[in-house]
Amino acid sequence: MIKILYVLRCLLLILSLIVLPVAAPAQLVIGQYEDEAPLRTWNSFGLATAASIGRGETMLAVADDCSAALTNPALLASLPRLTLSLNGSYSRSTLFRYSIVNTGVLASDKNLGIGLFALDFGGLSFRLNGWTLAITASLSEAYDRPQADVQSAYAGVPYASILFRQTGFLRTVNVAAARKIGGRLQAGIGLNFVHGELGREVKDEYFDNGITISHRIDQSFSGFYLNGGLLARITGRLDLALVFRTSYDRKSKNRSKLRYQAPFAGTDILIEAASDDLYHQPCAAGLGARYTLSPRLRILGDLVYIRWSEYQVDYFGEREARDFGPAFKATVGGEYISPVRLFKKQAVVPLRVGIGYDRQPMRHPESAYAILSFGTGLHWRTFGIDVGGQAGRESGSGRGLEVMRFCFSLHIRL
Amino acid sequence: MSAVKRSAKKRLLALAIIGVSCRLLLFSAAAPAEKKDIVSVEKTPRLAARLQPLGLDLLFEWDNKVYILAGPRDLRTLDRNHIPYLMESNKFPALTSSPVLLQGGINGDYHSYLELEADLQDLERAHPEIARLYTIGMSLENRKIYALKISDNVALDEEEAEVLFLGCHHAREWISVEVPFLLAKHLLENYASDAAVRRAVDQSEVWIAPLINPDGLEYSIRFYRYWRKNRRLNVDGSFGVDLNRNYGYNWAYDNEGSSPEPAAEVYRGSAPFSEPETRAVRDLFLEREFQALVTYHSYSQVILYPWGYTPTPTDKEALHWSLAADMSMLMEAVNGRLYGFGPSAQSSYLTNGDTTDWAFGVAGIPAYTIELPPVDQLGGGFFNAERDITPVFNENLPAALYLINWSIVNFGAFQAQEREARTDRLNGRGKVPGRHQN
Numbered sequence: 001m002i003k004i005l006y007v008l009r010c011l012l013l014i015l016s017l018i019v020l021p022v023a024a025p026a027q028l029v030i031g032q033y034e035d036e037a038p039l040r041t042w043n044s045f046g047l048a049t050a051a052s053i054g055r056g057e058t059m060l061a062v063a064d065d066c067s068a069a070l071t072n073p074a075l076l077a078s079l080p081r082l083t084l085s086l087n088g089s090y091s092r093s094t095l096f097r098y099s100i101v102n103t104g105v106l107a108s109d110k111n112l113g114i115g116l117f118a119l120d121f122g123g124l125s126f127r128l129n130g131w132t133l134a135i136t137a138s139l140s141e142a143y144d145r146p147q148a149d150v151q152s153a154y155a156g157v158p159y160a161s162i163l164f165r166q167t168g169f170l171r172t173v174n175v176a177a178a179r180k181i182g183g184r185l186q187a188g189i190g191l192n193f194v195h196g197e198l199g200r201e202v203k204d205e206y207f208d209n210g211i212t213i214s215h216r217i218d219q220s221f222s223g224f225y226l227n228g229g230l231l232a233r234i235t236g237r238l239d240l241a242l243v244f245r246t247s248y249d250r251k252s253k254n255r256s257k258l259r260y261q262a263p264f265a266g267t268d269i270l271i272e273a274a275s276d277d278l279y280h281q282p283c284a285a286g287l288g289a290r291y292t293l294s295p296r297l298r299i300l301g302d303l304v305y306i307r308w309s310e311y312q313v314d315y316f317g318e319r320e321a322r323d324f325g326p327a328f329k330a331t332v333g334g335e336y337i338s339p340v341r342l343f344k345k346q347a348v349v350p351l352r353v354g355i356g357y358d359r360q361p362m363r364h365p366e367s368a369y370a371i372l373s374f375g376t377g378l379h380w381r382t383f384g385i386d387v388g389g390q391a392g393r394e395s396g397s398g399r400g401l402e403v404m405r406f407c408f409s410l411h412i413r414l
Numbered sequence: 415m416s417a418v419k420r421s422a423k424k425r426l427l428a429l430a431i432i433g434v435s436c437r438l439l440l441f442s443a444a445a446p447a448e449k450k451d452i453v454s455v456e457k458t459p460r461l462a463a464r465l466q467p468l469g470l471d472l473l474f475e476w477d478n479k480v481y482i483l484a485g486p487r488d489l490r491t492l493d494r495n496h497i498p499y500l501m502e503s504n505k506f507p508a509l510t511s512s513p514v515l516l517q518g519g520i521n522g523d524y525h526s527y528l529e530l531e532a533d534l535q536d537l538e539r540a541h542p543e544i545a546r547l548y549t550i551g552m553s554l555e556n557r558k559i560y561a562l563k564i565s566d567n568v569a570l571d572e573e574e575a576e577v578l579f580l581g582c583h584h585a586r587e588w589i590s591v592e593v594p595f596l597l598a599k600h601l602l603e604n605y606a607s608d609a610a611v612r613r614a615v616d617q618s619e620v621w622i623a624p625l626i627n628p629d630g631l632e633y634s635i636r637f638y639r640y641w642r643k644n645r646r647l648n649v650d651g652s653f654g655v656d657l658n659r660n661y662g663y664n665w666a667y668d669n670e671g672s673s674p675e676p677a678a679e680v681y682r683g684s685a686p687f688s689e690p691e692t693r694a695v696r697d698l699f700l701e702r703e704f705q706a707l708v709t710y711h712s713y714s715q716v717i718l719y720p721w722g723y724t725p726t727p728t729d730k731e732a733l734h735w736s737l738a739a740d741m742s743m744l745m746e747a748v749n750g751r752l753y754g755f756g757p758s759a760q761s762s763y764l765t766n767g768d769t770t771d772w773a774f775g776v777a778g779i780p781a782y783t784i785e786l787p788p789v790d791q792l793g794g795g796f797f798n799a800e801r802d803i804t805p806v807f808n809e810n811l812p813a814a815l816y817l818i819n820w821s822i823v824n825f826g827a828f829q830a831q832e833r834e835a836r837t838d839r840l841n842g843r844g845k846v847p848g849r850h851q852n
Binding site (some may be wrong): 099100102103105106204209211213216217254256258260262263264267269271272273275315316317318319330407 | 519520522524526528529633637638639640641645646651652653654677682726791792793794795797798799
């Protein structure tokens with residue numbers, strides 16, 4: 001009975017996480033991309049929590065927590081009977097060219113950065129009659145951009161201003177099931193519901209005649225897709241994983257309000273539009289490997305391929321051009337388990353390190369991030385905390401864009 | 415008795431309109447891809463016999479007319495069979511886009527590049543005998559710059575007056591796409607029924623390029639409404655060349671009528687005709703022998719003519735003035751809106767490297783910049799309400815027809831010698847008439 005209440009409380013916590021607004025701008029300097037480009041990388045595949053971040057985002061062949069449901073649900077069968085996980089992160093990205101910034105209207109001579117704090121993952125997994133089930137919610141993508149609010153002045157007197165603002169996110173709610181098949185194979189499948197929004201505003205104001213020109217675009221997204229995976233124990237030391245994510249149509253309800261107001265003359269011109277559009281998201285597949293060198297040391301490697309060439313954008317009834325080709329992300333990481341004693345009990349401190357190469361889908365200019373990661377944690381009895389950080393630098397665009405991310409995870413394992 | 419009859423007729427017509435509207439709504443829901451119009455054909459025994467085998471979608475008969483639901487292919491069939499018809503779509507609200515439904519482009523009733531491309535292709539398909547769509551060049555971002563030629567025997571290059579209408583050198587001037595496009599539509603759709611239009615089409619070759627700056631227009635729609643220039647990435651990292659300062663006549667005459675600064679709104683580019691968009695216009699001009707040119711801009715409601723680079727009048731000031739005065743009068747008569755007129759440098763501000771100075775400078779033809787409404791910034795500046803598109807076009811239509819007609823009338827007087835001299839000038843040889851010497 002106590003256990004049931006405990007589980008119910010945990011479920012309540014997870015549900016509240018799902019409905020909370022999870023991203024909040026932490027730092028707003030000026031910065032760049034396509035409007036719908038997720039911050040950091042196009043190649044989001046599930047969500048990396050602190051442990052996998054520490055190993056360079058390797059996560060296809062090892063189950064750190066129930067976030068595995070988003071990448072390889074088969075791993076859920078490796079988890080203890082009941083697990084609860086929360087992940088928070090701070091990420092910072094620099095951008096150069098986005099929307100009206102550095103495309104002709106507002107100019108900057110340096111890259112512009114934006115930071116986001118987010119409680120970006122919460123989930124629960126439990127075992128039932130040989131099946132492991134999980135429900136998780138994650139902030140899978142963020143579309144915020146550095147805000148621009150610029151005033152023009154003549155002889156020290158401001159006469160006009162221009163404002164650019166964009167915020168947005170995509171959340172994924174995943175329900176997954178996994179099972180062991182014999183002694184060497186695990187299989188899992190997940191159903192993912194995505195929903196999110198994107199709001200963009202550009203506003204010109206002319207102070208001397210009171211003229212305001214504003215353009216507000218609001219989009220709301222929804223869709224669903226399947227993901228799944230297999231984990232096979234090839235030898236006592238080597239595990240291999242295969243994963244997939246189906247392509248899907250992310251529906252987008254779009255509304256636009258373009259307005260010209262000159263109150264002194266009574267002029268108010270409004271051009272409105274609404275449209276049901278979609279972003280056709282590509283399918284993805286991945287291969288993961290885990291090799292156990294010793295009981296304390298293991299190395300991992302992941303390769304994820306995303307067929308961005310099938311990506312399509314319909315925006316207010318028109319097909320938008322995106323010159324994208326297939327992209328991939330390759331990561332390698334290692335983990336050393338160091339045993340310690342804490343309050344006279346056995347505990348472990350994992351030490352993690354990893355590197356990654358994240359090729360972006362744009363054909364021109366070619367662009368890729370090289371990523372270095374590190375992480376550690378403390379696992380004590382049923383509790384665990386993990387921290388991980390990564391820093392990446394982009395090459396190809398000539399702007400040397402940077403990304404970094406710090407994560408903090410809490411786990412309960414029963 | 416006749417009043418009762420009229421009332422019954424009106425009710426019947428209302429019922430027919432409601433019925434057709436319902437049918438069109440159903441039709442729209444089922445197959446939204448092809449745009450259909452309603453046209454009417456005179457109901458005479460001879461025409462009825464010719465209509466019968468064409469397999470058209472006859473809606474109903476009313477007041478000695480047969481109403482037909484017609485797509486581009488059907489209109490082509492009617493043209494091919496020389497069956498005159500009248501466009502009647504405006505009587506059927508279900509056919510016209512309703513702002514209440516709020517469906518469609520982010521720019522409302524205004525054309526985007528893709529919408530314009532589709533509509534121009536539709537016009538050509540629907541009127542193949544009198545319309546031909548040409549790609550006169552490619553923009554920096556590889557969009558096509560279209561020009562629609564409208565003339566009888568459109569495939570032939572006839573000895574006829576040629577007139578050129580241009581639109582949207584400046585991206586934010588959305589209304590300047592609509593007016594030339596609607597002019598093309600009007601000429602094609604009223605060819606069979608309007609004697610003045612028929613004369614214009616039969617006796618001249620009208621060239622209409624409604625969108626000279628497609629890249630800029632797209633940026634203006636997607637990102638920043640007040641974008642003016644094209645999308646050239648300049649050496650200093652700024653974007654855009656002002657296409658209407660990039661023509662080759664007295665280009666860079668001074669730094670007041672254009673700017674050498676890439677970031678400036680009136681940046682003239684690195685060289686005359688440095689931009690593919692202006693080269694497209696130049697190359698069309700070199701191939702043809704235009705007798706008049708109109709380039710639409712906004713705003714300020716004024717008809718401008720050369721010179722723009724200097725306040726000194728041209729040697730054809732009287733002709734320019736007289737044509738502009740007549741056009742202004744015709745325009746005012748439609749909606750009561752007065753379009754001022756005068757030499758560009760005097761009536762507006764100094765400009766060098768603009769379209770009309772170049773067209774007049776090298777070809778000696780009447781060349782007008784028509785700055786469309788509103789009259790000032792407080793009235794909307796570069797914004798026009800969607801409901802103003804049709805009135806603005808309507809008041810510009812008689813001026814356009816007038817200029818075409820003037821070209822036809824004066825075509826005979828356009829001496830071979832003059833043409834030869836002009837060809838020399840276009841090719842960079844010989845003297846330029848009226849050029850201000852400094």
